[in-house]
Amino acid sequence: MTVRRRASGPRRILHPLAWWLWALGLAVAAFRTTNPLLLVLIATVTCLVVVLCRSDAPWSRSLGLFLRLGVLVIVIRVVIQIVFGNRLPGHVWFTLPSVELPSWAQGVSIGGPVTAEAVVSSFLLGLRLAVILVCFGAANSLASPYRLLRCLPSVLYETGVAVTVALAFAPELVISIQAVREARRLRGRPVRGLAGVRGLAVPVLESALDRSLQLASAMDSRGYGRNRKLSAAQRRLTTMVTAAGLLLVVAGVYGVLAPGSLPLSGLPFVALGAAGIVVGLVLSGRRSIRTRYRPDVWGGPEWITAVSAVIAVVAYTLGSRFGTGGLTYSAYPLAWPTLPLVPMLGTLAGFLPALVAPVPDRPRRLPRTGSGPRREDDRGSRTGTASVPTASLPTASLSTGSTPVDPLLAPRPPVVGPAPDAIPAAADPATGIPVTGNVPSVRSEAVR
Amino acid sequence: MIRFDEVSFTYVDAPAPTLERVNLSIEEGELCLVIGETGRGKTTLLRAINGLVPHFTGGRLTGRVTVDGRSTADHAPRDLADLVGVVGQNPSASFVTDVVEDELAYTMENLGLAPSVMRRRVEDTLDLLGLHEVRNRPLMTLSGGQQQRVAIGAVLTASPKVLVLDEPTSALDPAAAEEVLAALTRLVHDVGLTVVLAEHRLERVVPFADRIIQVPGQGRSLVTGSSAEVMATSTVAPPIVELARLAHWHPLPLSVRDARRQAEPLRDRLAGCRPPGIPPRPESSPRAVSERLVVEYPAVRAISDVSLEVFSGEIVALMGRNGSGKSTLLAQWAGLGRPTGGRVRVNGQDPHRLAPKELIKQVGLVPQDAGLLLYGETVADECVTADRETGLAPGTTGRLLARILAGVPADHHPRDLSEGQRLALALAVIMAPGPGLLLLDEPTRGLDYPSKERLVELLVEWAGDGHSIVMATHDVELVARVATRAVVLAEGEVVADGPAREVVCDSPVFSPQVAKVLAPEPWLTVDEVAEALGVLA
Numbered sequence: 001m002t003v004r005r006r007a008s009g010p011r012r013i014l015h016p017l018a019w020w021l022w023a024l025g026l027a028v029a030a031f032r033t034t035n036p037l038l039l040v041l042i043a044t045v046t047c048l049v050v051v052l053c054r055s056d057a058p059w060s061r062s063l064g065l066f067l068r069l070g071v072l073v074i075v076i077r078v079v080i081q082i083v084f085g086n087r088l089p090g091h092v093w094f095t096l097p098s099v100e101l102p103s104w105a106q107g108v109s110i111g112g113p114v115t116a117e118a119v120v121s122s123f124l125l126g127l128r129l130a131v132i133l134v135c136f137g138a139a140n141s142l143a144s145p146y147r148l149l150r151c152l153p154s155v156l157y158e159t160g161v162a163v164t165v166a167l168a169f170a171p172e173l174v175i176s177i178q179a180v181r182e183a184r185r186l187r188g189r190p191v192r193g194l195a196g197v198r199g200l201a202v203p204v205l206e207s208a209l210d211r212s213l214q215l216a217s218a219m220d221s222r223g224y225g226r227n228r229k230l231s232a233a234q235r236r237l238t239t240m241v242t243a244a245g246l247l248l249v250v251a252g253v254y255g256v257l258a259p260g261s262l263p264l265s266g267l268p269f270v271a272l273g274a275a276g277i278v279v280g281l282v283l284s285g286r287r288s289i290r291t292r293y294r295p296d297v298w299g300g301p302e303w304i305t306a307v308s309a310v311i312a313v314v315a316y317t318l319g320s321r322f323g324t325g326g327l328t329y330s331a332y333p334l335a336w337p338t339l340p341l342v343p344m345l346g347t348l349a350g351f352l353p354a355l356v357a358p359v360p361d362r363p364r365r366l367p368r369t370g371s372g373p374r375r376e377d378d379r380g381s382r383t384g385t386a387s388v389p390t391a392s393l394p395t396a397s398l399s400t401g402s403t404p405v406d407p408l409l410a411p412r413p414p415v416v417g418p419a420p421d422a423i424p425a426a427a428d429p430a431t432g433i434p435v436t437g438n439v440p441s442v443r444s445e446a447v448r
Numbered sequence: 449m450i451r452f453d454e455v456s457f458t459y460v461d462a463p464a465p466t467l468e469r470v471n472l473s474i475e476e477g478e479l480c481l482v483i484g485e486t487g488r489g490k491t492t493l494l495r496a497i498n499g500l501v502p503h504f505t506g507g508r509l510t511g512r513v514t515v516d517g518r519s520t521a522d523h524a525p526r527d528l529a530d531l532v533g534v535v536g537q538n539p540s541a542s543f544v545t546d547v548v549e550d551e552l553a554y555t556m557e558n559l560g561l562a563p564s565v566m567r568r569r570v571e572d573t574l575d576l577l578g579l580h581e582v583r584n585r586p587l588m589t590l591s592g593g594q595q596q597r598v599a600i601g602a603v604l605t606a607s608p609k610v611l612v613l614d615e616p617t618s619a620l621d622p623a624a625a626e627e628v629l630a631a632l633t634r635l636v637h638d639v640g641l642t643v644v645l646a647e648h649r650l651e652r653v654v655p656f657a658d659r660i661i662q663v664p665g666q667g668r669s670l671v672t673g674s675s676a677e678v679m680a681t682s683t684v685a686p687p688i689v690e691l692a693r694l695a696h697w698h699p700l701p702l703s704v705r706d707a708r709r710q711a712e713p714l715r716d717r718l719a720g721c722r723p724p725g726i727p728p729r730p731e732s733s734p735r736a737v738s739e740r741l742v743v744e745y746p747a748v749r750a751i752s753d754v755s756l757e758v759f760s761g762e763i764v765a766l767m768g769r770n771g772s773g774k775s776t777l778l779a780q781w782a783g784l785g786r787p788t789g790g791r792v793r794v795n796g797q798d799p800h801r802l803a804p805k806e807l808i809k810q811v812g813l814v815p816q817d818a819g820l821l822l823y824g825e826t827v828a829d830e831c832v833t834a835d836r837e838t839g840l841a842p843g844t845t846g847r848l849l850a851r852i853l854a855g856v857p858a859d860h861h862p863r864d865l866s867e868g869q870r871l872a873l874a875l876a877v878i879m880a881p882g883p884g885l886l887l888l889d890e891p892t893r894g895l896d897y898p899s900k901e902r903l904v905e906l907l908v909e910w911a912g913d914g915h916s917i918v919m920a921t922h923d924v925e926l927v928a929r930v931a932t933r934a935v936v937l938a939e940g941e942v943v944a945d946g947p948a949r950e951v952v953c954d955s956p957v958f959s960p961q962v963a964k965v966l967a968p969e970p971w972l973t974v975d976e977v978a979e980a981l982g983v984l985a
Contacts, residue, residue: 058589182779183820185807186782186878187821188807217536217542218543218544220524220526221526222558224526226558291561293550293556294566294567
């Protein structure tokens with residue numbers, strides 16, 4: 001982590017879309033294989049990139065959650081196979097007592113002989129799902145859903161917000177579960193086991209509901225959903241185009257499903273309908289007045305990251321198309337899997353982003369005391385600002401008063417990082433927020 | 449700027465209107481303070497200004513609310529977003545984005561401002577509120593004070609003409625509160641911003657207010673007037689006003705400077721008597737101990753090398769800025785989380801190793817959000833469950849609650865109680881098993897004056913019974929009234945530890961108003977002064 005700081009500017013972080021594409025690419029690759037070696041390789045590359053590139057933000061710890069979820073998926077998969085699974089032939093490990101089921105439940109079996117082959121196959125299917133989960137966990141850790149939302153075209157923005165709020169629910173939930181668990185301990189109630197879980201659910205859901213209501217009201221009062229008024233004609237046009245597009249798509253799908261009912265098996269209808277829907281969306285997007293603050297940049301590192309995803313997908317697709325073999329692992333016969341070259345190289349390409357992605361600012365590690373990422377001390381930042389020559393904040397006078405200087409009040413140099421850049425002094429004509437000038441001194445005496 | 453014409457408002461299913469025939473007019477460039485007990489309609493009044501009441505809450509509003517000529521009847525809150533900025537009680541619950549800079553830009557994005565304008569305003573606001581160093585930080589990792597300032601900044605960037613704030617300083621340490629208020633005053637004076645804010649900590653805001661609106665609730669009409677007029681008759685008043693009433697000062701001083709000018713005769717009268725002495729430290733083995741305690745979070749040292757002993761009968765105030773490690777220290781004593789280094793002991797035992805049932809007989813912690821402790825459907829249900837779970841005789845908790853605060857409605861959901869009632873209920877369930885060590889995290893946040901009075905009485909009574917009480921608080925007036933000892937933390941280290949009177953009078957940030965007025969003599973409260981004068985007479 002000492003190598004790369006090729007990014008310029010204070011806030012260069014990799015475009016969230018690039019991270020999601022990268023994760024998607026690796027997930028697609030994982031989906032195309034059951035070779036345990038390849039799956040483990042994909043998971044390793046993903047985790048390594050996350051560890052090297054993530055910031056210290058709270059969401060960047062979500063990978064751990066997804067890893068645990070992955071293990072859970074594997075365990076469930078294997079247990080279900082052992083208890084209910086099809087009785088596949090092979091080397092019998094052990095035999096569970098089997099249960100006779102009535103005739104209507106044919107096809108389902110409980111218990112019976114458990115073969116190594118059956119366990120291995122179900123383990124591999126579970127592993128594949130787990131690796132796909134890890135890929136999405138990685139995307140979550142590297143680019144928060146909020147940032148992804150910012151890239152959506154304005155037409156989809158409002159839908160996007162709904163999705164993001166839903167996604168943000170998960171980390172909120174973790175925080176609120178933590179708080180409720182602590183509170184339960186303070187009340188001397190069990191925090192583990194079934195009783196613990198039951199006691200958690202209600203308060204956690206309550207606080208989640210509370211929070212979503214507060215969030216909704218905050219968003220409303222901060223102008224979310226403000227639209228330009230469209231003329232009646234424009235609105236009618238938008239509705240008609242969208243409705244016609246939807247109808248065409250429905251007709252087209254019918255044509256596809258029932259061949260011969262429509263010319264060219266309905267595909268032109270689907271295409272035309274889809275175009276109509278897109279036009280409708282674009283037209284309704286004109287209502288949006290939303291602008292974007294410092295949009296994410298798409299540059300070289302983003303291209304390389306996206307290309308690495310494409311390489312991975314292509315390598316796995318080629319692998320299965322041209323039968324280089326080794327992509328699918330069969331448990332018959334049980335043997336050590338081989339590592340096919342092309343997919344392996346494709347997977348390793350997934351490591352490219354770690355070499356090019358700008359590393360977000362990470363605070364220095366302990367044992368430095370003082371301001372860190374959690375609960376940074378207010379005064380640290382306050383003194384920092386007081387040292388900006390142009391912004392003389394009112395309380396800066398606190399420490400220069402005639403009162404004996406208290407250790408608490410003495411300005412302290414900022415603990416972490418360089419002195420803040422001087423900001424050009426100017427009163428924004430639009431905000432009128434002045435950056436220079438002193439506070440009217442009338443009322444600052446209350447401090448002393 | 450803001451006009452209320454004959455406004456009445458009734459919540460859905462509410463038996464009586466919350467606001468009744470309110471007539472109000474707030475002019476441009478006023479800093480207007482809204483006071484009143486909790487549950488009397490302060491928040492409703494504030495939220496009616498931008499139409500959240502009734503557009504968002506439901507209920508029936510009659511009359512007319514206009515802001516800068518726009519009526520809330522035909523403008524939804526979002527259509528007023530360029531005109532009115534609203535900051536709620538709990539800033540962290542209202543964050544829409546995840547990073548400071550994005551949060552500051554969010555409203556402007558919705559308003560469709562040009563990127564260059566947004567960029568400049570964000571920079572200006574970062575400077576104005578001292579947020580420059582945290583601009584790229586995730587909001588979740590900020591301290592309470594920083595979050596509050598981000599929330600204010602996030603509405604300021606849209607350059608609204610009206611700013612509405614609900615308890616903007618209740619989560620802040622005294623210096624940070626001062627800073628936020630000074631920034632607001634500056635906006636009021638320089639750009640004619642109209643500010644309406646509700647606050648319980650009058651001692652902090654009254655000096656800044658041009659006008660006060662008192663919401664008496666229960667259908668009585670609002671009392672409005674200049675700060676001095678309202679304060680002259682108000683039942684709730686900051687210590688400085690109470691001192692002025694005691695000493696018959698005219699005109700009524702609202703700031704420390706005004707009071708000091710008139711305080712000369714009072715200081716002379718008091719010259720003959722000494723403030724109450726410092727009580728001797730109790731002679732007993734310490735109840736709670738931390739020895740060279742170190743607590744580290746992934747990349748920050750929250751507590752470094754703290755050694756403290758708390759004796760029975762002591763009321764210790766833990767003070768310090770937001771994020772100085774107060775809550776972490778309390779959590780350690782309550783057995784939440786393991787220390788990184790050193791050790792904590794409560795009654796000689798490691799609280800982390802105690803079983804929950806055993807722990808609650810030794811330590812009780814009331815967190816900042818007391819509601820977290822309560823899960824019952826009703827107050828009565830909560831008390832019954834508490835008795836059953838802790839193996840107490842049925843009715844113990846209920847009786848304790850009645851003694852702490854009479855008249856908590858037994859059939860209400862804990863969520864629907866007022867802040868003071870909720871704290872009372874939380875105290876009852878925590879104190880019922882009889883823990884010798886009571887830890888309170890910001891107990892007066894959101895409490896109105898009557899509730900605070902009751903809390904003070906209780907703390908004094910419990911300390912008298914031999915309980916040890918440790919409270920993390922920013923409320924210097926509370927410290928002045930009850931604390932026997934004050935410990936100041938900074939960056940996880942103890943920077944001052946001693947008798948409360950000495951510690952708070954030493955520091956201009958932590959000294960209460962009475963001490964500031966009567967310095968250099970260390971008088972802390974109006975009651976002490978009254979008693980001394982009584983002795984003289």
